Amino acid sequence: MFAAHQSQLLKGLCPMLLKKKCSRWIVLYTVLCVLALDKADGVIAADTVTDTVDWSAMLADHDLRWNRLPQTWKEAPFLGNGEQGTMMYQIDEKTIRWDVGNSAAHDHRPLEQDDFNEKNAPVLNRGRHFIGHLRVIFPESLDSSESALSLWNAEANGTIRSDDGIARWTTMVHATEPVMRFELSTEGDLKGAKFSYVPERATNPRAIRSKNPRVPANPPPVVNKFTDGVQVAVQNLHAGGQTAVAWLTVQSGHQQTLWLSVKHSYPELDASSQAVSAVRTAAAAAPTEWIKRHRDWWHSYYRQSFVTTGDRFWDAFYWIQQYKLACATRDKSWIIDNQGPWLQPTAWNAIWWNLNAQLSHSGFASANRREMGSALSHRLHLCRDNLARNVAEPYQSDSYALGRNSSGWDLLGHAGQPGTGRPPMDASIGRECGNLVWALHNVDLEYRYWQDTSIRDRVLYPLLVRAVNYYRHFLTEEADGYLHLPETYSPEYRKASDCTYDLDLLRWGNSRLLSLAAEMGISETDEPLIATWREIQTKLVPTHINETGRMIGRGVALTSRHRHFSHLLAIYPLRTLTPETAADRELIETSLDHWHSFGGAMAGYSLTGGACLSAILGDGDRALDFLDGLKPFLHANTFYSEAGGLPVIETPLHGATTIQEMLLQSWGGRLRVFPAVPHQWSDVQFHKLRGEGAYLVSARREQGMTKWLHVSAEVGGSVEVQPQLVDAQWVGSEGVKVNVLEPGVYQAQLPEDGYVLF
Template sequence: MSMCIQTHIDWPAFLSRHDMLWQTKPISWDEGVFIGNGLLGAMIYSEEHRDQRHVLRFVLGRTDVTASREGGAKAFPVRVPIGEIALEMEGWIYQPCEIRLDLWNAEMRAVIPTTKGEVRLRALIHALYPVLAIELDSDEGEQRAEMRWYSYPEVDPILKNADGINLNQYIPEITVERTEEEGTGIGVQSYGKGEGCTTAWKVHNYGRVKEGSGECENDVRYHRLCLLTVVNGISNEDREIARHELENVPQEDLTSWIAEHRRWWHDYYPASFISIPDTQLESFYWIQMYKLASATRKDLLPIDNQGPWMTSTPWPGLWFNMNVQMSYSPVYTANRLELGQSLISSLRQHQEQLIRNVDESFRSDSAGLGRSSSYDLNSPVEDEVGNLTWIMHNCWRQYRYSMDETLLRDFVYPLLRRSICLYMHLLEEGTDGRLHLPPTVSPEYGSFKQLKTPDAHYDLSLLRWGCETLLYAAKRMGIEDPLQARWADILARLTPLPVDQTGYKIGRDLSLEFGHRHFSHLLAVFPLHITGNSEEERQLAIRSLRHWIAKEGDLRGFSFTGAASIAAAMGLGDEALAYLRSLMHLIKPNTMYKEAGPVIETPLAGAEAIHDMLLQSWGNIIRVFPAVPETWQEAVFHNLRAEGGFLVSAASKAGQTVFIRIQSLAGEPCRLLTDLAYSEQGFVIEVQGKRAQYILHEDRSIEIVLKSGDEAVLYISDGEEPRVIAPVPAEPGMQHFFGSRKPWRLYGFPK
């Protein structure tokens, strides 16, 4: 950090203002407390049915537990619910509860009164080991409170169906075997074909303990510790693995074990920082950063539609026509590239399957992905051709934000090349001399009818982006690819994106005439950013955006995240904020999102939209505060990452940028757009603490020469504002907005 810039961030205090808080018990998945470590997860909530009001549920999920189905590739192995561990109390849960999800320490703490007494809880899933730990103590009235494990078939029907009956979800026939070995319970759930999972749990009852110095009954507590793990598999070896996981926990004193968990999270959060004067959106953002690291890790499976928090769903797998791409969208600017590695690793591991997904006649040079699959990526391409190419855009971002040349050469370039070769097999020359694509599906438009259109915007934009990117990459790597001339010819002769008076069309013979929840017909604008540079293109993009959103019939949460990012790309900060505020009405109280089932990508993409308002980097230009709404008169961010391997920090006051700090990690060309270029006082650039030369281009972008490791600071000439990275003050009454339902806080009720 430059001597010119100071950071004043008290991380525990800052994140504590965004802790999720419940003063009444959560009673559904939509408002539950969620904890996880990228593999094992638990959603914690209760129930209002009178027969189950004494239960606090820890509904378990493990991302790699799947069951096979009959029916070929379309019937891929699906995620399976694995049961829960329940805290069963003597009395009904009463009011007021005090439940907090502590973001900084990634743990749940609670004080739960019942009609018979009180129970205090702490629960976490360890950051490094697949172990759930639940510590509880109770008073005399709840001395018989117990932790009990239930396999999925054993869960009471009232609880099993509390979040909706699994009408569309495949649940295999499950046989359950229970044993106890040296005080450790073992539960094996078998699905047939050798598939299933093994759960091990152990409850340590420390008995009656006096607290405080008094002698009265109220000082007596009953302490217990429950440890639980889930292993994918049902063999004797899997049982031993599960037992071993529990034995590795120092059960007499968890201090060092929990300290290790906390260290991981305390190292994770400060990778970057943002603070904005909208406390609800700021809270939402930081809960998404917590959610990301709870949902995946660099060496684990990619994020599917619901992460490790299983509930009833018709989508128990990976969907590639939007969901996976949007789930990973925030990791790049947030400077959390290690989480993006789980997607890269999965694609690397299954490259041969990606080749088998295309027609046999194309396999010598092509690869692809259909709409959905399990973690094996077995998903033959049918009428959605571009899904792998869009996934490769994520991988390209992983490269461009890291500038890892080995990643480009060994993985991104060859797999992107294969995805574009699939398009090349489909191209046809028309009577107009242009190259055209046959009828394909534009994802989600008329989805039940499977409407097809030639020259779909979705495919044309991905093909154009892919050819441009391959040519750029080949030149950068200094290689002569025999396909370079073909890619250049495609760019020269590919038919233009179809347009009518309303804006971008779905395809050549298909206009947007009814509600369309997806932005697949706007991919050229976002996230590909291959159009919108000229004023004419910008107006076309804005017209397309507003025509799309005005068709209200089929809008979903992810429609508004896409709309917010598109508006931000066009510099429309107020409009981007309006879309995000609309999204907040669709987000669940715990920031999850659900339609017929959970779809985790929507809130995560909402975090990316916030990035897009603060920092964008595309077209080899870094844009600082490109779409800040009028109401955000103050904003700050630190160590957000930009294409080219730059870490960027900036602060604004009274609606004007005060300073920018940019550090080069790779020595790439540095060119940025900022309102500092329009300052009447002029601006100063220092590199390594010394005044530096720069080039001011015609578009008012500023070009600075930076070597790898260099740091530049830009600020207004004679500016007296201290250059400090510190949180924006929180809005009164808006802290702890998420958790239980608190919509009235939005309307200024006195608190």
């Protein structure tokens, strides 16, 4: 169960008392070798590698458990299937509720109607909307409760007591079908309690918060009941499309089972028929087999990789985030917006593109969970025409961009423009320009880590061409011979010409285009822009620096607290600036120290960002110090909020990414194993983490020393390996070649499906 050390979490809610030491799971992966040493070449022979873990027992150690009813979303058990989601909590002494959410449920008011009377017009007009909730009103006051969220089975259950009664409930959101299932049984003076669905008007949380309602308002929901007992509440939206919730309750004595489905359609008006059909299908299915399909999906998902640090808190945290990630997105489904499928009262009911979406989808590649990142490439591909609509008309023929925020449905939202901005847009948002390039870096992770050329050819390359093109229109050569950018906005700080945020992203995107073109065999005759990309690579102005490190832009130093690492993207996540020379290491260290030198309240992602930068420097102890600083930001269920309690999802998910960065890094053609493990983590193990080039990596560390490392190649190739082993012995499959490049660094040439064991 989750072990949280913060005192504010110890108010009767109890997901924090670990009964067992998580480090015991380290011993469950073993390597069985026959040590037949060949003195001539340092090679050993091995019979096999055995990888086993008792997944059910391991994850049960990390289950969330409560000894009272949760009171808010910050404490609630949460379930989801990448689109539909629910949370359960108490709203008064006799009533509990389950939220009903759907990541697809957006308003669809036209881009042309964005009036900018509020600076985030895309969110007001095309953001997520409220749907409704399920509730149970009990006859008597509720006195006590115990409940649990099983990670392994992705199911929640609990017991509720009154003076003379007891109620038991279970909840699951089916992994592969668009249906939630709720059960309730009652005894004593709690008999008679029943589920009821409460439809809500399709209102926009940001509009409510800013007291800026949309006109005309969406109509009230319409409720109908069919002869077979299925009911449906339909929200027909003013701008077209509909959101519908269908449900069916079956009563057997004092036990109820309720199936519920929530669907959204646009422009079609068939969400209602989809939801009704899903409920009927689920209710007619054999329960045992229906539940088995759900559990089988989750059991397969978890086994894609394994991580343990031996740290009780962070192991529990890590696995809860892997669970949360699969609740929030699925293969080619919805990009994780700021809420996930659990929409709450908020100002951020859409996708934010200047950090949030990228961090939410940052860890899928190294975790070997491709379906947790593919929503980005899928949605960007589907909505590419809208990426052109996001820029001003003169640039739409050859440019793509993303604004600060957009609907998750169509990605429409006015992008910033260098120099003049986009009046009447907010002066800062109207100059925020680099967000699409950052998102495409995440798409590049999918390509590089799986070597799927269809992603490269169909999505990454063509979209990156137009994203870089957008910048190209505004570059000007000055007397110094460099290409400069006019004023743009560094997220969460201020405007600057030669803004480091944009230069870092442009430099990465332009360089990546050149490497992709070479890889694809595209010549300058095929693509005349190659000459321009070479010129940009040669002439783009260097990043501005001073004695404090990297600056925000030309003439703009970092002189006050800055939550965002927008001026440090070249270090992380782009890794175009790395600590491989003494000068670059000093610049990174100076920049990191200065960024965190101002004190005051920072955001949770300031700490995860600091941890990742420290990990790149190889400083595991400092990385852990930053990571430990995240603890006070976490709510009891590992959710996170800002601005006085408004939920945002990305930071805890990025915390899990941070742990992976401490255990394995893959950049510059090298697999760096245990690159930043703190001294406190003396016994660490991971299995089937993934590196660039489609390499799967497993390794074990005991008492601060690497015991063994296994690398397998899905597609084959040459890779440098740094296993924290000097004079290592190795064994490989047929055709494997290993050379020593320098002490502790090896060059491994592996055929497709080949492996090497150090």
